[in-house]
Amino acid sequence: MAIDTFIVGLGNPGPQYERTRHNAGFHLVSELAAAHNIRIRQERHGALVGDGNIGAHRCLLALPQTYMNRSGDSVRRLLSFTGLDPGALVVVHDDMDLPLGRLRLRRCGGAGGHRGIASLLEHLGSPDFTRLKIGIGRPPEGVPAEGYVLQEFAASERDTLRETLARGIAAIEVFLARGLEAAMNTANPLQP
16 A cells, blocks of 8 residues: 655754653644654654554654754655655644644645744745644743744643644544544644
8 A cells, every 4th residue: 555645843963952842742643642652763865754554544653853953855755766646745843833732634725934834935935834733832021932842841831732633533533534624623622
């Protein structure tokens, strides 16, 4: 069965970045892989990769090891390797414009100040991919954005993060099974 979907988590490699806000994409894709018995271990084209089935889809999961602002190079090479176009790509990343606990699933769009997405747009030459944004909230007053995204989640935020990542995994599963609109409802269910 040929790979038909490519799911990428954005983040920074190395233990010093492992638990940071900027690595929310790495966390979600790693947990998605574990939920579907996909081992992300093989090094290929500047990323750790693994492939396996999620529902009826054969998926390649990747965690670029090129650092956030150069993610596009690795993703472009992996797309070329698989023979897929950007339309088969799902990118999971952190977003400061969303409060912690919120997700946003959308197709296309600009970088919105996110350097990983800017790198993807530059290297792919197309915005035609799906993004799952994980809210990490805005930095407190006086804390620069660059420092904030490299902070670890506070202990008081970890339960919300776990629940958000679980909803994100469910949203990707629904996206693969039933499409974008159904997945958007899973990502952010209507509040009572």
